[in-house]
Amino acid sequence: MDKVISAQGLCLSYNKDEQIIVDADLSIGSGEFIFITGASGSGKSTLLKSFFGAIKPSSGSLIVGGVEVNKISASKLSFLRKHIGIVFQDYKLIKEWTIEKNVKLPLIINGYAKDVSDIQVEKLLNHVKLSHKVGKYPLELSGGEQQRVAMARALAHNPILILADEPTGNLDNYSSRLIWNLLEGANTQLKATVLVVTHNIPDNLDVEYRHFNIDNGSVYEVC
Numbered sequence: 001m002d003k004v005i006s007a008q009g010l011c012l013s014y015n016k017d018e019q020i021i022v023d024a025d026l027s028i029g030s031g032e033f034i035f036i037t038g039a040s041g042s043g044k045s046t047l048l049k050s051f052f053g054a055i056k057p058s059s060g061s062l063i064v065g066g067v068e069v070n071k072i073s074a075s076k077l078s079f080l081r082k083h084i085g086i087v088f089q090d091y092k093l094i095k096e097w098t099i100e101k102n103v104k105l106p107l108i109i110n111g112y113a114k115d116v117s118d119i120q121v122e123k124l125l126n127h128v129k130l131s132h133k134v135g136k137y138p139l140e141l142s143g144g145e146q147q148r149v150a151m152a153r154a155l156a157h158n159p160i161l162i163l164a165d166e167p168t169g170n171l172d173n174y175s176s177r178l179i180w181n182l183l184e185g186a187n188t189q190l191k192a193t194v195l196v197v198t199h200n201i202p203d204n205l206d207v208e209y210r211h212f213n214i215d216n217g218s219v220y221e222v223c
Helices: 044-051 074-081 099-109 116-126 143-155 173-188
Strands: 003-015 018-029 033-038 059-064 084-087 162-164 192-199 210-215 218-222
Touching: 003 044, 003 192, 018 044, 018 192, 018 210, 033 044, 033 173, 044 059, 044 162, 044 192, 074 099, 084 143, 099 116, 099 143, 116 143, 143 162, 162 173, 173 192
Parallel strands: 018 218, 033 192, 033 210, 084 162, 162 192
Antiparallel strands: 003 018, 003 059, 210 218
16 A cells, blocks of 8 residues: 555654654555544644645654655645645635635646636535535635535545545534545545544544544554
8 A cells, every 4th residue: 555644753843842743653555544633732733734734844754645744845845735635624715716716726726727627616516515506705605515615625636635624623414424425435436545633533434444643742543
């Protein structure tokens, strides 16, 4: 199995006096479904941010998609992010753009032709059950609908890695179930590696997964 994420002795911090993640060793293969749990403030989101280069290791080694994050250049970082889909708890949609344009953003970045992008966006909005909201702007949608737009955006460019930070933390039961179904489908059908940071792992998932927990800076696998 090809490795998508490999970390050895990984340490992460925002300042030299306080280590958030200490000496973490991780090996995550292609097509795996991964949960990362831990108490609030334990470093879950910090660890996830390191996987898309938003924070660089203070020491140790981190390789994501074959790219060494420790020594990443701006061009290599751009290349890496073209292969990653990200879902945030607070959606991070562009409020001045329609939902179609928001979904299209990674396709624009990746240089897809307009006709191809339009077809992909139409297909994805149907997939997340938002075809009836075409032409709407994010603030005209409920929180659950906005997260489904964010999920469609994350899937738009067929990423090899999907990172989701508390993707259902603020959602109703219907939207939560739909998001989990989409993440499961991305893993089982598209063969994407899916990594989810969450407080609670749902008990009705139809997918095999691995579970890592963070406690006092240490990352360990829960067997």
